Amino acid sequence: MRKLLLATTMVAALASPAISPAVADEIKVGIILGFTGPIESLTPDMGSAAELAFKEVSDSGMLLGGKTIVSVRADSTCVDSAAATTAAERLITSDGVVAIMGADCSGVTGAIANNVAVPNGVVMVSPSATSPGLSDMDDKGLFFRTAPSDARQGQVIADILKSRDIMDVAVTYTNNDYGKGLSDSFLNAYAKVGGSVSMTAAHEDGKADYSAEVAALSAAGSKHLAVFGYVDQGGKGIIQASLDTGAFDNFILADGMIGDSLIAAIGDDLNGAVATLPGAETPGANTFSSMAEKAGITVGGPFTGESYDAGALIALAMQAAGSSDRAAIQSKLMDVANAPGETIMPGDLKNALTILANGGQVNYEGATGVEFNSLGEVLGSYKELELINGKYETINVR
Amino acid sequence: MDTDTINAIVLFSNFILVPGMTYGAQLALGALGITLVFGVLRFANFAHGDMMAFGTMIVVMITWWFQSLGITIAPLPTALLALPLAIVISMSVTLLNDRMIFRYYRKKRSSPSTFVIASTGVMFVFNGIVRFIIGPDDQRFTDGERFIIKAREFKKMTGLDEGLSIKVSQGLTIVIAIILVAALFWFLQRTRTGKAMRAFSDNEDLALLSGIDPERVVAITWIITAALATIAGTLYGLDKSFKPFTYFQLLLPMFASAIVGGIGNPVGAIVGGFVIAFSEVIITYAYKKFLIYAVPPGWAPDGLMQLLSTDYKFAVSFMILVLVLLIRPTGIFKGKVI
Numbered sequence: 096m097r098k099l100l101l102a103t104t105m106v107a108a109l110a111s112p113a114i115s116p117a118v119a120d121e122i123k124v125g126i127i128l129g130f131t132g133p134i135e136s137l138t139p140d141m142g143s144a145a146e147l148a149f150k151e152v153s154d155s156g157m158l159l160g161g162k163t164i165v166s167v168r169a170d171s172t173c174v175d176s177a178a179a180t181t182a183a184e185r186l187i188t189s190d191g192v193v194a195i196m197g198a199d200c201s202g203v204t205g206a207i208a209n210n211v212a213v214p215n216g217v218v219m220v221s222p223s224a225t226s227p228g229l230s231d232m233d234d235k236g237l238f239f240r241t242a243p244s245d246a247r248q249g250q251v252i253a254d255i256l257k258s259r260d261i262m263d264v265a266v267t268y269t270n271n272d273y274g275k276g277l278s279d280s281f282l283n284a285y286a287k288v289g290g291s292v293s294m295t296a297a298h299e300d301g302k303a304d305y306s307a308e309v310a311a312l313s314a315a316g317s318k319h320l321a322v323f324g325y326v327d328q329g330g331k332g333i334i335q336a337s338l339d340t341g342a343f344d345n346f347i348l349a350d351g352m353i354g355d356s357l358i359a360a361i362g363d364d365l366n367g368a369v370a371t372l373p374g375a376e377t378p379g380a381n382t383f384s385s386m387a388e389k390a391g392i393t394v395g396g397p398f399t400g401e402s403y404d405a406g407a408l409i410a411l412a413m414q415a416a417g418s419s420d421r422a423a424i425q426s427k428l429m430d431v432a433n434a435p436g437e438t439i440m441p442g443d444l445k446n447a448l449t450i451l452a453n454g455g456q457v458n459y460e461g462a463t464g465v466e467f468n469s470l471g472e473v474l475g476s477y478k479e480l481e482l483i484n485g486k487y488e489t490i491n492v493r
Numbered sequence: 494m495d496t497d498t499i500n501a502i503v504l505f506s507n508f509i510l511v512p513g514m515t516y517g518a519q520l521a522l523g524a525l526g527i528t529l530v531f532g533v534l535r536f537a538n539f540a541h542g543d544m545m546a547f548g549t550m551i552v553v554m555i556t557w558w559f560q561s562l563g564i565t566i567a568p569l570p571t572a573l574l575a576l577p578l579a580i581v582i583s584m585s586v587t588l589l590n591d592r593m594i595f596r597y598y599r600k601k602r603s604s605p606s607t608f609v610i611a612s613t614g615v616m617f618v619f620n621g622i623v624r625f626i627i628g629p630d631d632q633r634f635t636d637g638e639r640f641i642i643k644a645r646e647f648k649k650m651t652g653l654d655e656g657l658s659i660k661v662s663q664g665l666t667i668v669i670a671i672i673l674v675a676a677l678f679w680f681l682q683r684t685r686t687g688k689a690m691r692a693f694s695d696n697e698d699l700a701l702l703s704g705i706d707p708e709r710v711v712a713i714t715w716i717i718t719a720a721l722a723t724i725a726g727t728l729y730g731l732d733k734s735f736k737p738f739t740y741f742q743l744l745l746p747m748f749a750s751a752i753v754g755g756i757g758n759p760v761g762a763i764v765g766g767f768v769i770a771f772s773e774v775i776i777t778y779a780y781k782k783f784l785i786y787a788v789p790p791g792w793a794p795d796g797l798m799q800l801l802s803t804d805y806k807f808a809v810s811f812m813i814l815v816l817v818l819l820i821r822p823t824g825i826f827k828g829k830v831i
Contacts, residue, residue: 270804294779296803303729303739304516307777308803310508314779315797332734340507341644341656360633 121165122158122419124149124409125186127197127207129173133300133325136356138199140392141222141402142168145196147390148406148444155445157452158414171198174271174300176206183211193419194218194409196402201226201272208238218425220408222401225350225373226276230470237425241401241408241465242373243475245273248349249280251371251477251493252321256347257288259369261319264290264347265312267333268323270297277323277349293317300328305336313342321347326354331361338364353397358485370480370487374400374463383441383462400441400462407444407461408432414451432467434458496653501786503655507644509778513771515663515732518670521766522725523743524750525677525759526718528828532694532757533714534595536608541722542744543619546737548583548723549730550627553634555579560636568638568661572727579727580720587719588712590615599711616741623737632735637661655786662732669728673721674763681759686713694757746773749810753817755824764825769810777803 126145128138146166153163167190169182179198186192195217198204204224212219213235220239221229227246232238256264266281268274274297282292294315298308312320320343324330330352337343338361348370358365374380383403384394392399409424411431416423430436431447436456439447447457459465465473479491523545530538538544555575565571594615598608641664644656681687686709693700693710701707726740733739746769754765780798801809817824 294797299804301736301738303733303736303742306508306512307774307806310512310774311777311779311797311799311803313508314782314799316782316785339640339658339660340512341648341658342508 120162122162122413123165123167123190123192124406125169125183125190125192125195125197126166126406127169127171127179127183127186127195128199129203130168130170132171132173132175132200133328134173134199134351136327136354137397140396140399141199142166143390143392144387144399144402145222145406147386147392148403148410151442151444152407152410152448155448157445157448158410159417159419162419164410166196167192169197171200171203171207173200173203176203179203180206180210183207187211187215187217192217193413193421194220194424196220196222196405196409199223199398201229201276205229205232205272208232208234213237216421216425218409218412218421218428220405220428222405223398224273226272227280228272228276230472234471236471239405239408239428239467239471241404241461241463241473242398243473243477245277245349246280247475248371248373248477249277249282250284251479252281252347252349253284253288253290254493255369255371255479255491256285256290256319261347262290263293263317264319264321265293265315265317265343266295266321266323267298267308267312268295269325269329269351270299273351274323281321281323298324298329298333300325302329302332305329305332306340309333309336309340309342313337313340317343319343319345319347321349322352323349325351326357331357334361334365350397353480353487358482363485366482366484368482370482371477372397372480372487373475373477377460377462377464379440379460379462379464386442403441404459404461404463404465407441408459408465410444411439411447411451411457411459414448415457429467429471431457432459432465497786500653500655501783503647503653503657504783504786507655507657509771509774511657511659511663513767513774515666516773517767517770518666519725519729519732519766520743520746520750520770521763522670522673522721522728523747524754524762524766525674526721526725527747527751528754528756528759528762529714529718529721531751532759533690533710534608536605536612537748537756538718539609539612539744540615540619541718541747542740542742543616543623543737544583544587544719545722545726545729545743546623546740547586547619548579548719549726549735549740550623550737551579551582552576552723552727553627553632553730553735556634556636565636567636569665570635570637570661570731572634572731573665576724576727580723583723584716584719587715591711591715596708620737620741627737629737634735635662635731660732662728666728666732669724673724677717677721677759680717686710690714745807746770746810749814752828753813753824755826755828758824758826758828761824761826761828768825769813772813773806773809776800776809777806 126142130138149164152158169186171179198207201224204221218237223242225242225245227244268278322330346368350372353370353372383400388394412424412428413419415427415431436458437450439457439459441462477493478489480487481490527541552572552575556572559571566574638661641659644658648656689705690710750765750769751762754761785793
């Protein structure tokens with residue numbers, strides 16, 4: 096044991112002088128996403144997308160006179176607020192990151208913001224936390240998100256159902272901030288367009304069997320089931336049990352339910368499902384897709400564009416402020432995202448850095464058409480998707 | 494009978510009877526293992542859930558191997574073919590485990606609570622081994638035909654509004670459970686070894702006096718328990734999915750079943766399994782649609798007619814457990830009390 100300790104100390108002692116010269120030119124930015132947990136199949140691509148933006152900025156050699164951004168990854172677990180808070184604490188105090196890209200799931204995002212980021216004055220840009228509850232948080236202007244609040248998604252789903260003349264549904268949601276928030280906003284919006292919800296039931300993730308939930312939902316008598324859950328978790332179980340018992344054949348899926356693993360697991364029976372996904376066919380989306388493909392990121396994966404944008408915004412804010420200081424980043428984030436200024440598309444970050452270095456202004460549009468409201472949240476547009484022959488086809492953009 | 498009544502019956506069968514029977518049979522097989530260990534070795538084996546996971550993991554891996562060789566027994570799942578070999582492996586592991594851990598405490602004549610703590614340790618070890626070998630994720634190993642009757646086909650066939658679906662895994666669970674239980678009771682009641690086990694369970698000292706070899710009884714108990722655990726785990730995995738964590742969670746309803754029925758009593762374990770399974774489904778089901786069919790028009794309720802939200806599904810078995818322990822601590826059929 097003592098030898099091990101000694102060896103560790105020696106390695107640390109040898110390593111630190113080797114690193115320190117580089118430190119001056121490196122800016123650390125935290126990426127905190129659920130690399131384990133219910134959305135672990137989505138997060139690697141999200142992390143890589145943000146790192147793609149950092150790499151683009153670093154390679155340009157234009158950031159604050161040639162500095163580079165180094166990302167430090169941490170695991171938010173998506174569900175365990177205590178673990179996420181500890182991980183964020185580590186990023187901020189021991190790694191000394193200047194800003195955080197993340198977190199992903201709404202519950203842990205709120206916990207990190209309230210317990211760590213806001214008290215320490217560190218900016219957070221979440222690419223995927225969509226709970227409406229986060230809008231009401233006392234964030235002192237430090238919390239931003241590039242994914243729209245579910246208050247908007249609930250409205251969009253209600254509109255889509257009305258346009259398809261589906262006026263009676265049963266709703267099941269995953270029992271957390273995301274599921275509950277989306278479900279509430281949908282119920283509100285759906286009631287306003289004249290729809291009726293026969294039953295709402297929460298489901299817990301990670302169970303082997305959802306037949307009791309499905310039995311209760313189907314007993315209410317609706318023909319359509321709206322599933323606001325996670326693709327690798329309870330949401331899949333609910334759909335499987337619904338099809339097995341013949342309880343429901345028609346599904347309405349929210350963004351968390353979109354993923355190839357679901358299509359692979361369920362097969363043809365899922366065809367005809369209607370789904371919503373944030374993002375539109377903005378001019379930047381196509382550019383980003385080809386960039387993502389080159390970088391080995393799944394094209395069309397949920398929240399990858401948002402992640403790239405979150406990363407890019409943090410970098411541009413530094414440049415605009417002329418400093419990688421935590422408070423400086425906060426002061427400029429809103430300015431670089433919104434008009435006035437030169438419109439910036441993905442892949443165009445070098446140009447943006449040059450403009451900012453020369454004292455100009457930029458209006459970052461990015462992969463998803465970022466435009467912040469006064470709360471630091473994008474309004475966002477949603478794709479209306481339909482699953483046709485095992486592939487999601489975009490029907491409409493709302 | 495008019496169509497509405499038939500519809501009501503079909504609806505009830507589809508959402509309560511079939512799932513309840515299947516889940517009940519799976520719990521009963523698990524609870525039987527717990528009850529046997531409790532009866533003969535006199536301790537609550539907390540490692541049972543993870544022994545199930547271990548056995549099922551072996552089945553899953555042999556199934557994959559068979560599938561890669563192209564050996565299948567369609568329309569039945571290949572897992573059935575893998576079962577015998579997997580049972581032999583998990584029996585050996587269980588015996589080895591007994592030799593390495595529990596025998597030591599038997600020699601020392603440790604108290605039942607020491608055994609329980611030791612079994613908790615075994616639980617964590619198995620828990621770790623399973624995750625180490627196959628990982629914590631869902632594993633799919635079902636193949637062959639999925640349904641005996643599909644809901645949609647049933648509707649077409651009968652012209653009814655309600656569908657009935659029975660999965661192959663559900664049919665298999667019930668058939669295999671009946672065969673196993675019959676064989677087990679025959680073994681316990683009719684064979685010399687079975688009688689020795691019961692004698693040992695009734696009164697250890699008397700059994701020893703009449704020349705029963707305790708190590709042999711213990712070994713046979715573990716062998717039967719390992720077989721039951723592997724089969725129960727495989728049936729559960731075929732019917733739902735194989736994920737190590739859910740097997741750990743099964744430990745609680747299985748213990749509830751064993752205790753409600755009367756721990757140490759095999760008949761009690763089976764009855765307990767069905768009581769727990771059905772009470773979970775019956776109490777959380779929304780009866781609105783059922784009543785629309787069942788009662789005369791105009792009497793149908795507007796509300797959902799649901800006693801408890803499905804969120805409380807797991808609470809149901811524990812309510813029953815608490816009630817049984819308060820009112821009749823020996824369980825429905827007289828079991829043992831420590």
